[in-house]
Amino acid sequence: MSRRSIFLLAATVVLLYFSLIVFMLSPLHGARQVYYSVGHRYALRGAAGVTWCKEPRYQPAGPSGRAVALASFPGSGNTWLRYLLQQATGIWTGSVYMDFGLKVRGFPAENVTDATVLVVKTHESPPPDQFKAAVLLVRNPRDAILADFNRHLMGHVGTAPISAFKMKSPDRKKSAWAVYVSKNVAAWEALHARWLSRFAGRVLVVLYGALVRDTRQALLDILDFLNHTVPEEDIYCAVVNKEGIYRRRKKLQDFDPFSADMYRAMAAARARVAALITDYYRRHNITDKLPSIGDLLAQ
Numbered sequence: 001m002s003r004r005s006i007f008l009l010a011a012t013v014v015l016l017y018f019s020l021i022v023f024m025l026s027p028l029h030g031a032r033q034v035y036y037s038v039g040h041r042y043a044l045r046g047a048a049g050v051t052w053c054k055e056p057r058y059q060p061a062g063p064s065g066r067a068v069a070l071a072s073f074p075g076s077g078n079t080w081l082r083y084l085l086q087q088a089t090g091i092w093t094g095s096v097y098m099d100f101g102l103k104v105r106g107f108p109a110e111n112v113t114d115a116t117v118l119v120v121k122t123h124e125s126p127p128p129d130q131f132k133a134a135v136l137l138v139r140n141p142r143d144a145i146l147a148d149f150n151r152h153l154m155g156h157v158g159t160a161p162i163s164a165f166k167m168k169s170p171d172r173k174k175s176a177w178a179v180y181v182s183k184n185v186a187a188w189e190a191l192h193a194r195w196l197s198r199f200a201g202r203v204l205v206v207l208y209g210a211l212v213r214d215t216r217q218a219l220l221d222i223l224d225f226l227n228h229t230v231p232e233e234d235i236y237c238a239v240v241n242k243e244g245i246y247r248r249r250k251k252l253q254d255f256d257p258f259s260a261d262m263y264r265a266m267a268a269a270r271a272r273v274a275a276l277i278t279d280y281y282r283r284h285n286i287t288d289k290l291p292s293i294g295d296l297l298a299q
């Protein structure tokens, strides 16, 4: 063998060896392996995997192209209802926000706001002309404010420690928590008032308490409002899997962070929002599905 061919052979071996290493290390190779080993089940990827009743997809946008809003005050169960609706219909739900945490865990349509999604999450006031209708998810202010406070501190499923409620505000007169509550009770009332009085499209009020108590009926009412029919077994599957992965489990035991003054302010705000809901239903002649206002008034 000539020196030249020995050199060529050696070079080829070295080249092959290195390309093999590069191939093994390449992220594409790693990604493919994961992809093939779990098949097309998006649901099984990641530590906090979601198992879908059926793999969700996008829907055709329809002639108006405008989506239905899923409006709520933060902490009112918006993510949980999105999860339930995705399970029941097999259609993704969108959001006016881009929450990267949610995007990789079962909500790939974050930041999608057109009618290719079933509903679009928003915590904002109704924007002019963006939505054709709205599902307004209403939770009592106490639990919503507490859930959102927990989310700010601990993320989507954690619970804030008791010390978090005792920190002083900058002016040292009230606790930071008291300032937070009074600001948020006002915001809670204002958000519902705007959707019930300023939004031009139809509004379906869904009370969080009713959604928890009779998830099946609440889903049927929402799907009816969306003109979306699904087979009974899909509703059943959604209800059976209703716990999902986005419910906060741990509750603070024997500690109520709300003072009597806070309860008074919340009761007044709840009564005013309940009156607005009743008024909305009366104005629109909706008699069959008047939500039980007791649910809203009960703590």
Ligand SMILES: *[C@@H]1O[C@H](CO)[C@@H](O)[C@H](O)[C@H]1NC(C)=O
Pocket: 098, 111
């Ligand atoms: C959200 O969507 C808009 C329009 O589709 C796009 O311009 C924007 O970059 C997106 N935001 C993020 C954070 O991906």
Ligand SMILES: *[C@@H]1O[C@H](CO)[C@@H](O)[C@H](O)[C@H]1NC(C)=O
Pocket: 068, 133, 225, 226, 227
């Ligand atoms: C459902 O259908 C009714 C009757 O056709 C229509 O008035 C209503 O706007 C539709 N609702 C939604 C959310 O598209």
Ligand SMILES: *[C@@H]1O[C@H](CO)[C@@H](O)[C@H](O)[C@H]1NC(C)=O
Pocket: 283, 284, 285
């Ligand atoms: C509400 O219903 C009443 C009686 O059924 C009817 O006379 C009235 O026109 C309706 N109003 C609206 C806004 O549909």
